[in-house]
Amino acid sequence: xxxxxxxxxxxxxxxxxxxxxxxxxxxxxxxxxxxxxxxxxxxxxxxxxxxxxxxxxxxxxxxxxxxxxxxxxxxxxxxxxxxxxxxxxxxxxxxxxxxxxxxxxxxxxxxxxxxxxxxxxxxxxxxxxxxxxxxxxxxxxxxxxxxxxxxxxxxxxxxxxxxxxxxxxxxxxxxxxxxxxx
Amino acid sequence: xxxxxxxxxxxxxxxxxxxxxxxxxxxxxxxxxxxxxxxxxxxxxxxxxxxxxxxxxxxxxxxxxxxxxxxxxxxxxxxxxxxxxxxxxxxxxxxxxxxxxxxxxxxxxxxxxxxxxxxxxxxxxxxxxxxxxxxxxxxxxxxxxxxxxxxxxxxxxxxxxxxxxxxxxxxxxxxxxxxxxxx
Numbered sequence: 249x250x251x252x253x254x255x256x257x258x259x260x261x262x263x264x265x266x267x268x269x270x271x272x273x274x275x276x277x278x279x280x281x282x283x284x285x286x287x288x289x290x291x292x293x294x295x296x297x298x299x300x301x302x303x304x305x306x307x308x309x310x311x312x313x314x315x316x317x318x319x320x321x322x323x324x325x326x327x328x329x330x331x332x333x334x335x336x337x338x339x340x341x342x343x344x345x346x347x348x349x350x351x352x353x354x355x356x357x358x359x360x361x362x363x364x365x366x367x368x369x370x371x372x373x374x375x376x377x378x379x380x381x382x383x384x385x386x387x388x389x390x391x392x393x394x395x396x397x398x399x400x401x402x403x404x405x406x407x408x409x410x411x412x413x414x415x416x417x418x419x420x421x422x423x424x425x426x427x428x429x430x
Numbered sequence: 431x432x433x434x435x436x437x438x439x440x441x442x443x444x445x446x447x448x449x450x451x452x453x454x455x456x457x458x459x460x461x462x463x464x465x466x467x468x469x470x471x472x473x474x475x476x477x478x479x480x481x482x483x484x485x486x487x488x489x490x491x492x493x494x495x496x497x498x499x500x501x502x503x504x505x506x507x508x509x510x511x512x513x514x515x516x517x518x519x520x521x522x523x524x525x526x527x528x529x530x531x532x533x534x535x536x537x538x539x540x541x542x543x544x545x546x547x548x549x550x551x552x553x554x555x556x557x558x559x560x561x562x563x564x565x566x567x568x569x570x571x572x573x574x575x576x577x578x579x580x581x582x583x584x585x586x587x588x589x590x591x592x593x594x595x596x597x598x599x600x601x602x603x604x605x606x607x608x609x610x611x612x613x
Contacts, residue, residue: 329545344560347527353555357568362542365571372557372564 255282255290264322266295269303269331276305279405283421284317284349293322293354298331298364307338310402312421314345320352325366332363340370343401345394395422433608436463446472446501453477455607464493467529470500477603478507482515482547489518494536496529503533508603509540510596511547520552523566527558536566541573541599543592 255261267276278294290313296305311319321340342351353370375397383393399406399418406414434444436456443464446452449471456463457479465474480488494503509517523534540549553566573595581591604612 342557344557344562347530347560349560351555351557353553353566355553355568357549357551357570359540359542359549359551359570362545362547362572364542366569368551368553368566368568370553370555370566372555372562374560374562 255280255292259287260289260291262291264293264295264324266297267305268297268299269305269334270299271303272300273302274300275303278307278309279408280307280309281402281405281417282309282311282319284311284313284319286315286317288317289320290317291320291322293320293324295324296326296336298325298327298334298336301330301332302334303331304335305337307340308405309338309340310342310405311340311351312343312345312398312401313349313351316346316348318350318352320354321370322354324356324358325368326358327361327364327366329360331361334361334364334366336364336366336368338368341401342370342372343398344372344374345398431608433611435611446474448472451475453607455479455603455611458482458488460487460489462491462493464495465503466493466495466497467501467503468497470498472498472501472503474501474503475606476503476505477606478505479600479603480507480509480517481511481600482509482517483512485514487516487518490520492519492521492536494521494523494534496523496525496532496534499528499530499532501529501532504535505537506603506606507538508599509538509549510543510599511540511549512543514544514546514548516548516550518550520554521566522554522556523564524556525559525562525564530559530561532559532562532564534562534564538568539599540570541596542570543572543596 269276276296282290282292284290294307309321313319325336327334344351351372380393431451434454445466447469449469451473454476521536525532536553538551549570551568553568578591
C-alpha cells in the first residue's frame with residue numbers, strides 16, 4: 249500500500265491519508281509533498297495504524313513554505329497491543345523560504361507494545377546560502393538557483409512518482425516559485 | 431554555567447533574560463515545564479529522566495519558546511518503563527518571528543521493558559522564523575537485543591544484563607550534568 253500525496257493548490261488543505269495495517273506483514277508507505285505560497289495553509293500528513301504483527305510503515309514528508317505561506321505536518325503513528333515486531337520510520341523535512349513564512353510539525357506516536365522499533369525525525373531549515381552562492385557563481389540566476397535547490401529538496405519523493413507527473417510537478421513548483429523568494 | 435534542578439526548585443516556568451550557559455535537570459516531573467528564552471546568547475541544555483513502573487503515570491509538556499535571536503536550546507528526555515507504566519510526552523519548540531539564527535533541538539528516547547506499558551510521544555515544532563536550524567527526534571523500542579545477547583554470552587544473567595544496559599542508557603544523561611551534581 250503506497251500513497252503519494254502532492255499538495256500544491258487551494259487555500260487551506262487538510263489531508264491525512266491513512267493506512268490500517270491489519271494483516272500480518274503488511275506494509276504502508278506515504279510520500280508527501282506540500283508547497284504553501286502566499287496566503288496558503290497546507291496542513292498535510294499521514295496516519296499509520298499498526299494492528300497486526302510484523303507490520304512496517306514509512307512516512308516521508310517534504311514541505312516548502314514561501315511568500316508568507318504556512319505548512320504543517322500532522323501525523324499519527326499508533327501501535328496497538330499485539331502488533332509485535334512493528335517498525336516505523338517517519339521523516340519530515342521542511343524548508344522555509346522567507347521570513348514571512350511558517351512551518352509547524354505535529355507528530356503523535358502512541359505505542360502500546362514493546363517489541364517495536366519506532367523512529368521519528370524532523371528538520372526545519374532555509375535554503376543553503378553556500379549552495380545558492382555556488383550556483384550563482386556558475387552564472388545561474390538567483391531565482392533559477394532557488395528553483396533548482398527546491399526541486400533537489402523534493403527529489404527523493406518526486407523520483408518515486410511516474411515520470412509524466414514528476415515533470416509536471418517540477419514545472420508547477422518552478423512556476424509557483426517564480427519571483428516568490430525575496 | 432548555571433545549574434538548575436527543577437526537582438529542588440519546584441519551578442514550572444523558567445525565564446532566561448540574560449545570556450549564558452544553563453543546564454536544567456529534572457526527574458519524573460509531571461505537568462507543564464516552560465522555558466522562555468528572552469535574551470540573545472543563551473545556551474540552554476535541558477535534561478529529563480523518567481522511570482515508570484507498576485501503574486505509574488507521568489504526563490509532561492515541555493515548551494521551548496525562543497523570543498530573541500541567536501540562542502540555542504537542546505532538550506533530551508529519556509524514559510525507561512516497566513510493568514503497565516504510562517508516559518505522555520508533549521514537547522513544543524516555538525521560534526517567534528524575531529528569533530532568527532536560533533538553534534533548537536529536541537529529542538525523546540524511550541525504552542519499553544514490558545508489553546503492557548504505553549508511551550505517547552508528541553514532539554511538536556512551530557517555526558515562524560526562516561533563518562534557523564531546528565530538529566527533533568523521537569525513538570521508542572525495546573533494549574538493543576544484540577547488546578543484550580552479547581552481555582549474556584559473557585556470563586551475566588538476563589536480569590543483570592538488562593540492568594547494565596538500562597544503567598548505560600540513563601548514564602548518557604547523568605554524565606552530561608556538572609560533576610558535583612551527578613549523583
